[in-house]
Amino acid sequence: MSDNNTKDSRPLRSARWFRKDDLPGFVHRSTLSAVGWSREDLMERPVVGILNTWSDINPCNLNLRTLAEEVRVGILEAGGIPFEAPMMSLSENIIKPSSFPFRNLLSMEAEESIRAYPFDAVVLLGGCDKTQPALLMGAASAGVPFIFLTSGPATPRSATGGNLANATGVWRLVDQLRAGELSEGDFAAFERSVMGTAGHCAEMGTASSMGVICEALGVSLPGSSLVPAADRRRNQIAREVGRRSVRMAIEGSPRPDEVLDARAFDNAITLLCAVGGSTNAIIHLLALAGRVGVPLTLDRFDEIARRVPLIANVQPAGEHLTERLMAAGGVPGLLKTLKPLLHQDARTVDGRTIGEIIEAAEVVDTDVIRALDNPVKSGETMVVVRGNLAPDGAVMKACAADPRLFRHRGPAVVFEDVQTIADQIDNPELGIDENSVLILRNAGPVGAAMPEWGMLPLPRHLMARGVRDMLRISDARMSGTAYGAAVLHVSPEAAIGGPLALVRNGDIIELDVPARRLELCVAPEELERRRQEWQPPASQHKRGYRNLYNRHIEQAHLGCDFDFLRGADEDTLPEGLFDGWVGGW
Structure with missing residues (x-):
């Protein structure tokens, strides 16, 4: 590799910061000497950003601090320079009035952070519901190669309630409590048992739905989405994600628009239907498609849903939790079963096509991953x-x-x-x-x-x-x-x-x-x-982000993105101004 170029002769983004013998180059390199990186490191090695949504008020993302360290090790092993950037953490159960409006805010933070810093590739770390699509939307808009790693599902305690000791069980037990079929003491005991470990919901809720969808979209490593957060195999995956991100940085590929095309979205919708996934994923996929210029509509969801049976026997539509689905073959096994319904030539950040990933997959439990002609339930999932x-x-x-x-x-x-x-x-x-x-x-x-x-x-x-x-x-x-x-x-x-x-x-x-x-x-x-x-209700938000939100939010059938964020954008920093400007000096 030449001093400034990737393998296919496209210049590294980071070269614009570090690989020039002028005043801006001096400032950028000397600034990072305090972090421990030498002039030679910055002049010779690719730079990978780690966008981390860790927070201790967000148990879904609680293990991301550990995973970020493993990603860092992988980047170093592969010869890259890792820089971690903290992102807003959206705790679904805690943040008010809802995590949903802040999806777009986090997507803007991610996009602008990627664009503003010298990242040749980025690793996205997220878990809780809106964190995942927000990072995807921001990275897709920034146009820099990225790879996504979810925090992984939690492992609920089962001392009380068995398979009900999870989020779906909450809804059922609340109904029983209101109907007088469950005592308050029993409900309190359930409350003490329901949250077992760090990680997102362990059924096919929105977080797990988005996690598996990332594999179908091709933006996550095969088999990475369903390994539990507390399982040490997730640390191994994180290290491999770091290594793979350096290869993407060096090659400058695949870029988001090379992965997130119409084929990828069809594959994602197919998998969403097959697992009986969250309806929230519909909104997120619509918004993500809008960022990369894919003309996705609600009608396409309905069209695909008519031909895809429910084959994943997981809650809330089925019986089991996601750990059983992982053991049965995981997303690669699901994709293998869905093979006739997929675009097998779709690219992935793994370097293989979906079809090549399918060839290496195996289904080991046909009760959890059903055959196409033996669905969990008849009819459409959505x-x-x-x-x-x-x-x-x-x-x-x-x-x-x-x-x-x-x-x-x-x-x-x-x-x-x-x-x-x-x-x-x-x-x-x-x-x-x-x-x-x-x-x-x-x-x-x-x-x-x-x-x-x-x-x-x-x-x-x-x-x-x-x-x-x-x-x-x-x-x-x-x-x-x-x-x-x-x-x-x-x-x-x-x-x-x-x-x-x-x-x-x-x-x-x-x-x-x-x-x-x-x-x-x-x-x-x-x-x-x-x-x-009819008279419209008076707006309750006169200032700040919520005022911006209400003025620019699109409707649900368009994905609820901001109207000014549709369409991907190239790195448009004016070259001359960029090179001549030195901030802080």
Whole structure:
């Protein structure tokens, strides 16, 4: 390799900082001498950034400090120079009002950090739900070769509750508590047992869904996503990630646009359907596709979902946790089973194509990874519905819902916000029965920054009678660990005047999943009259990031990215200004 160039004669980015005998080169090199790097190191070796979202208020990412050190070792072993950059950490269970609006903020931080620093490649370390897509979006926009490593699933304690001692079990046990079937003492015991180790949710919630999707997208090493956070094999993977990142830095390839093409997104959606993954991943994939210029739409999700069966027997749609899926063959085994449905020529950061990875894979447990003709459940795992209530679409995780509600017609019971639901859901004067359709509005991207409120609670009197599912419709999201007949992401949302804003108590709502139809059975003239009377809610955010968010956030069917972040960008620092400018001196 020449002094300034990669193997294919493209200059290293870091050469613009370090490999020039002028004043800026002197300043950049001498600045880092305090870190321990010599002039010769910086003039000769590629530089790899480690973007780390570790935080001790975020247990999902708690092991990333250790993994960053292993990545660092791998980079050094391969002859690179590692620099770690701390990123905002988004703790799904702690951060208020929701982690979702901060996905875009973290993506901006990641993009600008990559662009502003002398990184020839980057390693992305994330775990918790929104951390993963945020890092992907930022790195894709920056255009520098990157490789992603997730924190890995937690290992829940099983002393109480067996396989229920996890996030999906929380939802079921809360229902039992509200129905009077579980004592508060038993619930407190469950609380003490549910969080066993560092790592993200151990079922196919949003974090695990995004982790496996990264393998299908080709941005993670094969087999890396499901190794538990507490398993020492994850440290070995981290070291290999570091070594591989140096090769990517030297070669300048593959760049994000060489991996994240239409084939990669088709493969990711195929895997998402096969594992019964989180509906949140739909929004994240739409946003990521927007960053790299792939024209992905909700219709493509529905089209692929119609032909992909649920073959991963994991919670919440199946029986097992993700550690069993890893032992059964992991993502490579799933991809091998899905081979006829995949673009096998898609590139990956591993250096092999998806097809080449498949050839080396093996399925060792056919109960956990089912054959295509022996699915865990029949029918589609997710569906996209449209109609006059959701002109731009809404989504439903069909594999986690009661099929009897796939064709349903009932009267609406409307809630303006989640606090009203909490206060009123058990009020007998509302007249809610099992045929009612629970409506939550003003919970979309603008209305409430789209929190995970879509799994609306059921009235206690119905649960006492054994009712465990009802049709629920909202412009909110739902936790990937949740379940139930919830129609989510209704677009456009109520807060900007979408049809959901016009629904009134008693209006008949009709859902027909086989026909992909969601209708508000009210005459067009009446809807127009209501539209003329409707007033937008007053904005509660006059300053700061949330003000920026509300002014630029796109709707759910577009991925809820900022309108000014669509499309990837090259490193556009003006060469002359860059070379002549010395900051801090």
